[in-house]
Amino acid sequence: MGKKLKNLGLIGLGMVAGVAASVQYSALAQKGGDAPLPLDQLRQLADVYALIKSDYVEKVDDKKLLSDAIAGMVNSLDPHSVYLDQKDFAEMREEVQGRFVGLGIEIAMEDGYVKIVSPIDDSPAYRAGIKAGDLITRIDNVPVKGLSLDDAIKRMRGEPHSKVMLTIARRGADAPWVVPIVREEIHVASVKAKMIEPGYAWLRINQFQEETLDEVADKLKDLYARNPNIKGLVLDLRNDPGGLLPSAIGVSAAFLPANDVIVSTKGQLSDSNATFYGRREFYAVKPGADPLAKLPAALKTVPMVVLVNTGSASASEIVAGALQDYKRAIVMGSQTFGKGSVQTLRQLTPDTAVKLTTARYYTPKGRSIQALGIVPDLKVDETPDGDGLNAVRVREADLDHHLTNEAAGSKSASAKSRRDELEEEQFTVAAMKNAKPLEFGAKDDFQLAQALNHFKGLKVELAKADPDEDKPAPARLPGQEPKPADIKDGAKPPALELKTPVPKK
Numbered sequence: 468m469g470k471k472l473k474n475l476g477l478i479g480l481g482m483v484a485g486v487a488a489s490v491q492y493s494a495l496a497q498k499g500g501d502a503p504l505p506l507d508q509l510r511q512l513a514d515v516y517a518l519i520k521s522d523y524v525e526k527v528d529d530k531k532l533l534s535d536a537i538a539g540m541v542n543s544l545d546p547h548s549v550y551l552d553q554k555d556f557a558e559m560r561e562e563v564q565g566r567f568v569g570l571g572i573e574i575a576m577e578d579g580y581v582k583i584v585s586p587i588d589d590s591p592a593y594r595a596g597i598k599a600g601d602l603i604t605r606i607d608n609v610p611v612k613g614l615s616l617d618d619a620i621k622r623m624r625g626e627p628h629s630k631v632m633l634t635i636a637r638r639g640a641d642a643p644w645v646v647p648i649v650r651e652e653i654h655v656a657s658v659k660a661k662m663i664e665p666g667y668a669w670l671r672i673n674q675f676q677e678e679t680l681d682e683v684a685d686k687l688k689d690l691y692a693r694n695p696n697i698k699g700l701v702l703d704l705r706n707d708p709g710g711l712l713p714s715a716i717g718v719s720a721a722f723l724p725a726n727d728v729i730v731s732t733k734g735q736l737s738d739s740n741a742t743f744y745g746r747r748e749f750y751a752v753k754p755g756a757d758p759l760a761k762l763p764a765a766l767k768t769v770p771m772v773v774l775v776n777t778g779s780a781s782a783s784e785i786v787a788g789a790l791q792d793y794k795r796a797i798v799m800g801s802q803t804f805g806k807g808s809v810q811t812l813r814q815l816t817p818d819t820a821v822k823l824t825t826a827r828y829y830t831p832k833g834r835s836i837q838a839l840g841i842v843p844d845l846k847v848d849e850t851p852d853g854d855g856l857n858a859v860r861v862r863e864a865d866l867d868h869h870l871t872n873e874a875a876g877s878k879s880a881s882a883k884s885r886r887d888e889l890e891e892e893q894f895t896v897a898a899m900k901n902a903k904p905l906e907f908g909a910k911d912d913f914q915l916a917q918a919l920n921h922f923k924g925l926k927v928e929l930a931k932a933d934p935d936e937d938k939p940a941p942a943r944l945p946g947q948e949p950k951p952a953d954i955k956d957g958a959k960p961p962a963l964e965l966k967t968p969v970p971k972k
Contacts, residue, residue, distance in 0.1 A: 512536075537821075545824050546866040547810055553818040568627050571653045572597060573706075574620075579612045580604055580636075581619050585706075587655065591648045597635065599905075604643055605634035625650050657710075659908065660686035662694055663701070667919055669908055671703035672718065675710025675782045677752055680717040684758045687721070691763040699922035700766075701915060702786075703774045703907055705800060709781030712743075713750045719789040720745030721759055722766055727793065727831065730785045732809050734826030739809070771796035772918040775841060776849065777857040780804035787841045788830035797921060799845045800914055801854055801930075805863035807837030808870050824870065837872045838864040846930040847917045849905065854930065 516536070519527055538550040551559060558567070571590020575582045581603040586593040604611055606622040614622075623631055629650050636643040657679045659671040668690050672679060691697065702722075709715075712730075719729045723745055731742040743749045747757045773787050773796045784803050790796040809826040827837050840862065849855035863869055908915065917927045 541821055541823065543868070545808070545868055545870050546863075547806075547808060547822070548824045549822050551812075551820045551822060556818055556820050568624070568650055568652050570623055570631070570648055570650060574603075574616070576616045577602065581611055581616070587653060590653055591651050595646050595648050597633075597646065597648075598637070600638060602636045603633050604636050605632075607632050608634070627652055658682035658686055660690055661908065662690065663908075663915065663919065666694070666696065666698040667701070667922060668694065668697050668699070669701045669703060669915065671908060672707055672783075674707055675712075675714040675718070677711060677714075679710065679714040680750060680752075680758050683718055683721065684762060687762055687766060691765065695763075695765075697765065697769055699770045699772070699919070701772050701774060701918045702790075702796065703915070704779045704783040704787060705774050705776045705907060705914070706778035707780075707783040708778065708804075709783060709806070711752065712782060712785070713752045715782035715785045716743055716745065717750030717759060719786050720750060721762060722771065722790060722795055723793060724767065727789075729789050729831065731829045731831075731833075732826040733829065734809065736825060739811075739826040770922055772921055773798045774800050774914055774918060775803050775843060776801040777804055777860040777862060779841075780863075781806040784836055784841050785828065785830075788834065788836060791841065791844065792830045792832040792834070797845060798841060798843045799847050799918055799921070799927075800843050801846065801849070801857040802842050802862075803836070803840035805836055805838050805840035807835055807839075807863075807872070827870070827873070835872050835874055837870055839872050845917075845921070845927055847914050847927065848930045850913050851928070855905065 516532065519532060520529075534550070534552055538552075541548050541550045549555075570592045571587035572592040573584040573587070575584050583592075583597055583599055583601040583603070585599050586597045603619070606619060609622065611619055623633075625631060627650060630647055631650065633646045633648060634643050635646050655673060655676070657673050657676045659669075659673075661669055663669045670683065670686060670690075672683065702718075716729045720727070723729075725745060727745045729743050729745050729749070733740050747759075750759075751757065771790065773790055775783065775787050775798060779787065779800075780803065784806065787798050787803065791798045807827055807829075808824050809828055810822045811825040812820050812822050814820045827835050829835055849857055906912065913928075920927050
């Protein structure tokens with residue numbers, strides 16, 4: 468995909484936050500297929516292993532060789548299947564708690580350098596003056612040019628209170644400069660809320676963590692306690708890469724009638740066919756009172772706008788898709804990422820696991836968003852001058868060997884592959900050269916202003932028509948929805964829907 472933003476991530480975990488994947492914990496089960504094992508190919512594998520051991524220029528550790536063989540086999544399947552070694556597995560378990568050790572930046576690769584997409588509020592990088600659009604050219608004086616994004620991430624990771632030296636280049640600056648940054652444990656607050664102006668509330672979810680549903684409930688109760696006559700609520704899911712599936716189910720259920728279907732899954736195994744409802748057993752991640760039990764009744768009817776963009780993925784798309792299907796909210800913004808597959812985590816040992824794609828998920832009306840995403844009801848650019856980073860961000864359909872959308876077939880290919888990418892990127896870079904980083908929820912938040920205009924019946928400034936834009940996901944005809952016989956009613960939801968990378972290894 469040339470110079471496009473290949474990966475977006477939060478430094479400290481070696482993971483990418485531009486995509487998300489549903490993960491279900493389960494013990495490894497031996498599920499033999501009908502076909503016999505391909506003995507000739509297995510002999511070839513053994514022969515290659517022996518050849519490397521005997522002839523390679525240097526000695527190769529047995530464990531590393533076998534781990535890499537497993538990783539290569541799993542990673543070749545699709546962008547979200549991955550082998551997790553001991554370190555990766557530990558980091559993944561840390562992540563769902565909403566904390567990690569690192570610098571606190573969202574990054575991408577551009578022209579061989581690490582580009583800052585956004586610093587996390589009050590993180591070490593934020594306090595050091597790192598800004599969106601900055602390029603990291605060296606890490607501890609090691610040139611970034613030629614490193615993979617994963618290699619760069621590993622060099623920026625480290626122990627709490629340790630220091631890393633970043634060489635920063637900023638467009639418009641005379642020369643690069645060196646910034647020392649001390650690594651910290653980053654606590655990512657998942658929910659923000661405020662009254663934008665009298666009568667209109669804003670609720671932002673950065674990612675779906677263990678505490679997100681409780682935080683959402685608390686914020687909503689506080690908003691209504693202070694402002695009992697809310698006339699419009701904006702649910703902001705922009706740049707939300709996903710997270711825990713139960714939290715996404717619970718957030719959807721907060722605004723929908725009880726017992727509505729929120730999402731369903733369908734795969735090859737019988738336990739991959741399930742439907743999930745807006746009931747406590749599907750969204751409560753810990754024992755205790757129902758976090759939605761005492762929410763104001765007005766939440767079921769208050770007018771809503773859901774803001775999304777290309778960085779909205781997986782769990783975010785589940786919420787947006789459910790509210791859109793039931794016509795409960797207007798979805799506004801840019802077409803979402805298109806991450807519509809489910810990954811099941813099979814533990815191999817206490818410290819290692821394989822995360823394997825086992826199903827696709829569907830909105831309540833049976834729409835598969837895999838490689839298509841959620842198409843907004845009202846397409847609105849990020850700024851009055853254009854759609855910002857959304858114009859060059861990679862989407863699911865841009866990833867190598869991505870799963871296709873079975874309803875759309877080859878039509879799920881990205882429209883960006885049909886454009887002049889170099890011209891597109893040059894235009895975007897020129898437009899953003901002097902633009903300051905966008906702060907969601909601020910007074911100059913253009914998309915939020917358009918949401919307010921919608922509530923007030925004023926003109927909404929829509930995005931300019933693009934003849935090459937991705938087409939909406941085709942609606943399923945009656946009878947094409949997942950059949951009840953294919954779905955287990957009352958199935959428990961997957962335990963986790965983690966932010967996960969385009970495979971690291």
